[in-house]
Amino acid sequence: MRNLSKPLCVALLMVGSMVASQQIAVAAPQFDSARIKGPNACAECHVELAKAWKGSRHAKSFSELPSSDKALAIAKKLNIKKIKTAKLCGSCHTTHQAWGDILLPIAGVSCESCHNPAADWIKVHNSYSGKKSNTESMQEAISRWQTAEAKGMIRPYAIRSWTRRCYECHVIDDEKLINQGGHPDDRRFELVAWSQGEVRHNLWYNRGLANPPADGDLLRKMFVTGLVLELEMSLRALAKARASGPYASRLAERIVASRKKIELLAGAFPGIPEMQTVANAVTSELLIFDNQIPLLAAADRVAELMEAMDLKDEIGEFERMDRFLPKPAAYRGQVFQPTIKAPATAGPAAK
Numbered sequence: 001m002r003n004l005s006k007p008l009c010v011a012l013l014m015v016g017s018m019v020a021s022q023q024i025a026v027a028a029p030q031f032d033s034a035r036i037k038g039p040n041a042c043a044e045c046h047v048e049l050a051k052a053w054k055g056s057r058h059a060k061s062f063s064e065l066p067s068s069d070k071a072l073a074i075a076k077k078l079n080i081k082k083i084k085t086a087k088l089c090g091s092c093h094t095t096h097q098a099w100g101d102i103l104l105p106i107a108g109v110s111c112e113s114c115h116n117p118a119a120d121w122i123k124v125h126n127s128y129s130g131k132k133s134n135t136e137s138m139q140e141a142i143s144r145w146q147t148a149e150a151k152g153m154i155r156p157y158a159i160r161s162w163t164r165r166c167y168e169c170h171v172i173d174d175e176k177l178i179n180q181g182g183h184p185d186d187r188r189f190e191l192v193a194w195s196q197g198e199v200r201h202n203l204w205y206n207r208g209l210a211n212p213p214a215d216g217d218l219l220r221k222m223f224v225t226g227l228v229l230e231l232e233m234s235l236r237a238l239a240k241a242r243a244s245g246p247y248a249s250r251l252a253e254r255i256v257a258s259r260k261k262i263e264l265l266a267g268a269f270p271g272i273p274e275m276q277t278v279a280n281a282v283t284s285e286l287l288i289f290d291n292q293i294p295l296l297a298a299a300d301r302v303a304e305l306m307e308a309m310d311l312k313d314e315i316g317e318f319e320r321m322d323r324f325l326p327k328p329a330a331y332r333g334q335v336f337q338p339t340i341k342a343p344a345t346a347g348p349a350a351k
């Protein structure tokens, strides 16, 4: 197996194939702000969940970021006058709602940042086919869920879809923001740890009474999905590198580290055969700036392999990867503790 980390420093000084005009589809999630309903529209029914969200960095960032010293320092270096209305910062830190031609910043990272803009699906999502929750048949519920999904809703079971959302923001893919602005690069992000701490809101199907972590099967699926998307999205971000500097070198390091984790897992746990192929898709020659086409091809290959993976654990063998998963002590931020005691009502279980 090739040693990836060694030739890296040398490699980063070289120049690869340059195709400046090619469009790269990544970056912060591209939302249609005209379709944003805002977190209050969800909080109407999801009261406890909204409380959990309000305690997270995602929510608090909205009021705190514009006056934070760190943010002001970054903005100054980039010649940005007003953080609250700056497009660049807002693309990841803020939810915008369109009122005609005006874009209003209405919240930090909010429900629709992960579950998708809701204008087209919120009605069908909460309509119970015109019935009360307890009179809706499972068939009607399933058809309602499918319709909501077809209209864009990202539901909890769709791990790949929402994980992609996380990485669209948590792999910073703007060279200037890092090299000139000195923005943090967020290399420590890891899906299990980052989703099971302060972000956790498994309150609905527990009627607001408990907020347990995802179960073991789901955690393992998240872990694998996170590892692979981390690699894919970092490759896409490195494809945007035009110069040597912290942006390119930290992304290259992130790719090397994530490839190493994938290879380690593949070695110890052969249950997902694509994992080794994913690792093989990344070679040291790739990890240079101005190397768009090969890097994007590698990212596409990784995405293809992700699609091909069958993460159903029919015989319970995935438990063997548990020792690789982050432990609860590593979960990021404070887990929300339920505030209600009396049972609330919830709809049929959707999982």
Ligand code: HEC
Residues within 6 Å of the ligand: 037, 041, 042, 043, 044, 045, 046, 111, 112, 115, 118, 122, 125, 126, 141, 145, 154, 155, 156, 157, 204, 346, 347, 348, 350, 351
């Ligand atoms: C009028 C009440 C109501 C509103 C408003 C509402 N929901 Fe729900 N939501 C429900 C009910 C009831 C369920 C129970 C599960 C089901 O049957 O869909 C649910 C379940 C969910 C689920 C998990 C269900 C699944 O598909 O597995 C998600 C995610 C969700 N809501 C997100 C949202 C978001 C995001 C918003 C705001 C854009 C929102 N909801 C607005 C009533 C509502």
Ligand code: HEC
Residues within 6 Å of the ligand: 027, 028, 068, 070, 071, 072, 074, 075, 078, 080, 083, 086, 088, 089, 090, 091, 092, 093, 168, 169, 170, 171, 172, 173, 174, 177, 181, 183, 184, 185, 186, 187
């Ligand atoms: C591509 C998405 C993205 C863009 C664009 C972006 N940020 Fe961030 N920002 C993040 C993420 C993700 C974090 C969390 C990093 C972490 O926890 O390590 C973060 C963290 C920060 C922090 C650190 C918060 C803390 O308390 O440590 C500051 C300050 C910040 N961003 C300011 C800005 C400013 C100012 C802009 C616009 C010039 C901006 N960001 C643009 C994604 C982005």
Ligand code: HEC
Residues within 6 Å of the ligand: 039, 042, 043, 046, 049, 050, 053, 058, 109, 110, 111, 112, 113, 114, 115, 156, 157, 162, 195, 199, 201, 202, 203, 204, 205, 206, 213, 214, 218
């Ligand atoms: C940072 C991304 C993110 C944000 C912000 C977010 N969600 Fe979620 N949501 C998720 C993920 C991921 C899951 C599945 C987690 C799991 O199964 O452990 C989920 C699960 C849910 C569920 C199912 C809960 C259960 O009991 O199983 C509901 C309902 C929901 N979200 C509604 C909301 C609402 C309402 C908001 C805003 C107040 C919101 N979400 C904000 C990512 C997010």
Ligand code: HEC
Residues within 6 Å of the ligand: 029, 057, 058, 061, 065, 091, 092, 093, 109, 113, 114, 162, 163, 165, 166, 167, 168, 169, 170, 191, 193, 194, 195, 197, 198, 199, 332, 333
């Ligand atoms: C729309 C962009 C966006 C999406 C989508 C997103 N995040 Fe974030 N996240 C951010 C930003 C920006 C911050 C930093 C906020 C701050 O501190 O100012 C952040 C902060 C966090 C933090 C707090 C980190 C810390 O340093 O304490 C966690 C945990 C987190 N995100 C997890 C997730 C997970 C898990 C997902 C996907 C389920 C996700 N995020 C989706 C933009 C996003």
